[in-house]
Amino acid sequence: MASTDVHPASEPARWTYLDRIRTRPGPFTNPAMFSGDGVASFMEQIKILVIGAGGLGCEILKNLALSGFKDIHVIDMDTIDISNLNRQFLFRQADVGKSKAEVAARFVEKRVKGVKITPHNCKIQDYDEDFYMQFQLVVCGLDSIEARRWINATLVNMVDEEVEDSIKPLIDGGTEGFKGQARVIIPTVTSCIECQLDMHAPRAAVPLCTLASIPRQPEHCIEWAHVIAWDQEKPFPQLDKDDPEHITWLYQKALQRAQEFNISGVTYSLTQGVVKNIIPAIAATNSVIAAACCNEALKIASNCAPFLGDNENYMMYSGNDSVYTYTFRHERKDDCPVCGQLARDLAVDPAWTLRELIDSFAARPEAQLKKPSVRAEGKTLYMQSPPSLEAQTRPNLDKTLVELGLEQGQEIGVTDAAYATVVFKFKLKFK
Amino acid sequence: MTEIIMSQTPPILHGPSEKERKYDRQLRLWAASGQSALESANILLVNSGAGTVGAETLKNLVLPGIGRFAIYDETQVSEADLGVNFFLDEDCLGKSRAQSLTQLILELNPDVQGSWYPDEDVKTLSSLLRDSPLFTLIMYTHPIRPEQLAQLEAYGQQHKTPLVAIHSAGFYSYFQINLPGAFPIVDTHPDETATTDLRLLNPWPELVTFAEELTKDIDGLDDFQHGHLPYVVILLHYLEQWKAAHDGKHPASFKEKTEFRKIVQGAARTNNPEGGEENFDEAAAAVVKTVVQPSLPSGLKEVFEYKHTDPAEQRSGFWLIADAVKKFYEKYQCLPLPGKLPDMKAQSKVYIQLQNIYKAKARKDAAEILQIVQATPGGEHVDPAEVDLFCKNAAFVKLINATGGGDGGSDAQISRADRLKSAAELEFANDETAELSLSPLSLLPIYLALQATAHVDLSSEEGFTAEAILAAVAKRVPGAEKRERVVQAANEVARAAGGELHNVAALTGGMVAQEIIKIVTKQYIPADNTVVYDGIGGRVQVLRL
Numbered sequence: 009m010a011s012t013d014v015h016p017a018s019e020p021a022r023w024t025y026l027d028r029i030r031t032r033p034g035p036f037t038n039p040a041m042f043s044g045d046g047v048a049s050f051m052e053q054i055k056i057l058v059i060g061a062g063g064l065g066c067e068i069l070k071n072l073a074l075s076g077f078k079d080i081h082v083i084d085m086d087t088i089d090i091s092n093l094n095r096q097f098l099f100r101q102a103d104v105g106k107s108k109a110e111v112a113a114r115f116v117e118k119r120v121k122g123v124k125i126t127p128h129n130c131k132i133q134d135y136d137e138d139f140y141m142q143f144q145l146v147v148c149g150l151d152s153i154e155a156r157r158w159i160n161a162t163l164v165n166m167v168d169e170e171v172e173d174s175i176k177p178l179i180d181g182g183t184e185g186f187k188g189q190a191r192v193i194i195p196t197v198t199s200c201i202e203c204q205l206d207m208h209a210p211r212a213a214v215p216l217c218t219l220a221s222i223p224r225q226p227e228h229c230i231e232w233a234h235v236i237a238w239d240q241e242k243p244f245p246q247l248d249k250d251d252p253e254h255i256t257w258l259y260q261k262a263l264q265r266a267q268e269f270n271i272s273g274v275t276y277s278l279t280q281g282v283v284k285n286i287i288p289a290i291a292a293t294n295s296v297i298a299a300a301c302c303n304e305a306l307k308i309a310s311n312c313a314p315f316l317g318d319n320e321n322y323m324m325y326s327g328n329d330s331v332y333t334y335t336f337r338h339e340r341k342d343d344c345p346v347c348g349q350l351a352r353d354l355a356v357d358p359a360w361t362l363r364e365l366i367d368s369f370a371a372r373p374e375a376q377l378k379k380p381s382v383r384a385e386g387k388t389l390y391m392q393s394p395p396s397l398e399a400q401t402r403p404n405l406d407k408t409l410v411e412l413g414l415e416q417g418q419e420i421g422v423t424d425a426a427y428a429t430v431v432f433k434f435k436l437k438f439k
Numbered sequence: 440m441t442e443i444i445m446s447q448t449p450p451i452l453h454g455p456s457e458k459e460r461k462y463d464r465q466l467r468l469w470a471a472s473g474q475s476a477l478e479s480a481n482i483l484l485v486n487s488g489a490g491t492v493g494a495e496t497l498k499n500l501v502l503p504g505i506g507r508f509a510i511y512d513e514t515q516v517s518e519a520d521l522g523v524n525f526f527l528d529e530d531c532l533g534k535s536r537a538q539s540l541t542q543l544i545l546e547l548n549p550d551v552q553g554s555w556y557p558d559e560d561v562k563t564l565s566s567l568l569r570d571s572p573l574f575t576l577i578m579y580t581h582p583i584r585p586e587q588l589a590q591l592e593a594y595g596q597q598h599k600t601p602l603v604a605i606h607s608a609g610f611y612s613y614f615q616i617n618l619p620g621a622f623p624i625v626d627t628h629p630d631e632t633a634t635t636d637l638r639l640l641n642p643w644p645e646l647v648t649f650a651e652e653l654t655k656d657i658d659g660l661d662d663f664q665h666g667h668l669p670y671v672v673i674l675l676h677y678l679e680q681w682k683a684a685h686d687g688k689h690p691a692s693f694k695e696k697t698e699f700r701k702i703v704q705g706a707a708r709t710n711n712p713e714g715g716e717e718n719f720d721e722a723a724a725a726v727v728k729t730v731v732q733p734s735l736p737s738g739l740k741e742v743f744e745y746k747h748t749d750p751a752e753q754r755s756g757f758w759l760i761a762d763a764v765k766k767f768y769e770k771y772q773c774l775p776l777p778g779k780l781p782d783m784k785a786q787s788k789v790y791i792q793l794q795n796i797y798k799a800k801a802r803k804d805a806a807e808i809l810q811i812v813q814a815t816p817g818g819e820h821v822d823p824a825e826v827d828l829f830c831k832n833a834a835f836v837k838l839i840n841a842t843g844g845g846d847g848g849s850d851a852q853i854s855r856a857d858r859l860k861s862a863a864e865l866e867f868a869n870d871e872t873a874e875l876s877l878s879p880l881s882l883l884p885i886y887l888a889l890q891a892t893a894h895v896d897l898s899s900e901e902g903f904t905a906e907a908i909l910a911a912v913a914k915r916v917p918g919a920e921k922r923e924r925v926v927q928a929a930n931e932v933a934r935a936a937g938g939e940l941h942n943v944a945a946l947t948g949g950m951v952a953q954e955i956i957k958i959v960t961k962q963y964i965p966a967d968n969t970v971v972y973d974g975i976g977g978r979v980q981v982l983r984l
């Protein structure tokens with residue numbers, strides 16, 4: 009057993025319930041993978057990383073601390089907002105404005121004796137592979153697809169077939185209202201977040217001409233205020249979506265426009281929801297999804313029961329209509345730009361300009377790239393940065409694919425600064 | 440009309456209140472009406488057994504601002520509690536678990552009131568039930584002593600209080616909702632895509648006139664006007680043409696609809712830079728879903744056919760409105776129009792006119808229903824807003840627990856026992872073919888194994904052996920104890936010996952809290968009636984037991 013400073017004398021009694029499960033095999037435990045004696049001390053050696061200290065993150069930290077993990081790190085760059093308090097139960101009114109990672113870490117350390125939680129008040133992109141290499145497991149509770157894709161690509165890139173420890177299982181949770189999902193990714197072994205990207209298709213954007221000339225819905229008026237009126241009038245130097253004064257300005261603008269067109273339904277709350285793309289969130293759903301994730305973490309760390317990942321790897325949950333789960337195996341894709349080897353087919357019109365091609369990446373469910381740069385067989389077609397290269401390649405934007413010399417079946421490489429060094433490989437299929 | 444007037448009054452331009460900001464993310468789910476229902480609720484937790492799942496459930500109710508709660512828990516905080524329950528710490532050791540939990544859970548939300556028992560004055564569960572203000576809902580956790588369960592069931596029956604039983608042990612859990620009679624829900628929050636009801640096959644005169652006016656010279660329209668005809672108008676126009684060519688009949692079969700879709704798509708102008716028209720694309724895409732005869736959804740059919748056993752229930756607002764809607768349906772062969780128009784490509788002014796035509800028809804239908812309601816004895820007290828809500832959601836109204844729950848008494852006990860046996864028969868039969876039908880195996884064995892320890896004291900070792908569990912299963916469902924999956928479940932339950940895993944307790948507490956929120960707010964659809972969770976396979980099954 010481990011040293012006494014992590015193990016107060018009272019510990020065995022404290023972990024009675026957990027030890028019954030993690031130190032004794034059950035009917036579903038794989039005996040070849042399981043050794044009850046060493047489990048507790050093995051788990052104490054594990055370094056586990058939690059990404060996000062929000063609604064899911066607070067729950068995840070609590071759950072891991074009460075699952076026998078002792079060395080937990082947490083990354084979150086956000087500060088606490090009053091609208092977090094309806095679910096982020098480690099925070100109080102007096103904590104508003106403080107670092108989420110720091111307050112959450114301190115709270116759980118104080119409540120659960122013997123657990124060490126190291127907060128990182130920064131972005132995940134601030135760290136490199138060396139940082140991520142120190143962990144054995146990563147649990148993600150994020151509300152941004154972009155951050156998920158970044159950590160996924162980073163963990164897949166880190167895999168070195170010669171080094172077994174380089175495979176870091178990634179457990180990812182997400183919620184929306186009464187619904188959510190939990191999934192386990194074993195990088196390069198199971199399907200990855202990029203393979204599953206089309207499960208989370210982006211919401212279709214409203215065409216600019218609708219906003220500009222034929223609004224019909226309150227949302228159209230709000231988007232008009234946000235996208236068009238703000239730029240024209242620049243009431244403040246920079247739009248801060250968390251500043252009530254800025255939201256009020258947008259709300260008033262949207263309301264005027266709605267009245268002009270006899271459209272009803274513009275409210276402050278809707279304005280805020282549309283501009284910030286607010287996803288409804290409650291404690292109960294976070295509780296379900298975070299626990300589903302941490303339950304898998306415990307099983308992976310202890311082998312006390314089969315975990316998601318081997319066979320099934322994805323659990324969908326919905327509480328809208330009764331309670332429903334769908335647990336299934338999402339297959340790896342050979343043409344996944346992150347974990348696959350093959351280029352993915354890309355249906356394009358040869359008469360498209362490069363600009364049209366580039367704009368199309370944002371809306372494609374399987375790509376969702378907002379600032380793509382494009383290369384083709386050593387030739388740079390368009391680069392978003394640095395500025396000099398951007399200026400140099402900009403003229404290409406108005407040329408058609410044919411004019412650029414692109415051919416049927418040709419491979420192109422697409423990169424986006426948001427996803428580190430990942431090259432999305434596509435094979436052109438002319439319509 | 441009121442809507443237009445309201446939108447023209449100068450808006451109040453102050454931002455949201457402190458409370459609206461704190462609860463913003465949940466108000467987007469259940470609105471002010473749901474929030475006020477939560478804030479009026481008074482929930483009792485009878486916390487026996489290992490005690491974590493109840494605390495986790497309460498956390499998820501206190502955070503969104505439930506009005507008040509009480510915890511009844513006879514145990515003192517032990518070392519084992521500290522390894523599984525987040526709302527207890529070392530300072531609590533040896534103290535009343537009810538008191539310690541209440542204090543640490545109350546820290547989560549200063550708006551919530553909480554109390555704990557037993558205390559100096561209220562020493563037993565029966566005196567608590569006798570002396571407390573009425574509870575909105577009671578949840579209790581297993582294992583619980585049989586006499587306490589009997590007291591709770593008697594209370595639930597007397598006061599028509601929903602009861603929720605929760606059992607979490609090791610990787611397994613279940614909870615069972617016991618509602619006092621049929622439980623109707625109007626505000627079921629269906630998926631938005633499901634709610635489109637355009638009445639294209641039986642349009643009313645105002646809609647017909649509007650469509651005709653816009654399309655009487657459809658070929659003479661300039662490209663802008665043609666490309667901005669709302670798809671509803673396009674479909675109405677070509678449906679008229681179809682009818683004229685087909686003895687007044689609508690496209691009905693799949694083949695006819697496919698043919699009709701081709702006609703619509705073919706009517707788009709293609710001699711433009713886009714090579715087509717978006718509104719015609721929208722029209723073609725909407726054919727299969729919107730060119731349909733109105734039908735009676737199964738949920739509402741169940742409401743219409745429901746036989747009341749309780750005359751008081753029959754006089755409630757819901758049932759008076761349901762009867763009026765039924766009369767309306769019998770008269771017109773369609774439901775009151777919900778009145779919502781989806782977004783579609785159109786000029787602003789035309790879209791708003793069309794939207795107002797739908798809204799006006801919806802208001803007219805609702806007014807007719809209100810008239811029927813008010814003509815019924817007792818109907819004069821029904822809130823017109825309740826009628827409006829019913830009309831907007833009529834197609835999605837749902838009745839839960841329609842056959843009545845365990846309403847106490849020996850007859851009900853027998854029928855509940857029989858229900859379990861027949862459910863077991865069905866579940867085991869399904870398992871035989873599960874591999875072929877690619878469906879997951881039943882989780883009933885988990886329920887049976889957990890249920891077998893529902894009253895076993897945590898300090899009892901012999902009560903938690905697989906043998907004891909299987910013997911108890913055999914008494915309830917003879918033969919089940921021989922099945923391999925039941926034996927496995929019994930061994931898994933024996934492994935936990937009544938102890939909780941925090942994750943499973945937290946997950947179950949999340950699900951139970953969702954269900955309680957749904958029951959208290961009467962929004963979304965509660966589970967009917969037993970939810971079983973398997974933390975090894977990572978999935979849930981709902982059983983009606």
Ligand SMILES: [Zn+2]
Binds near residue numbers: 200203340341345
């Ligand atoms: Zn992949």
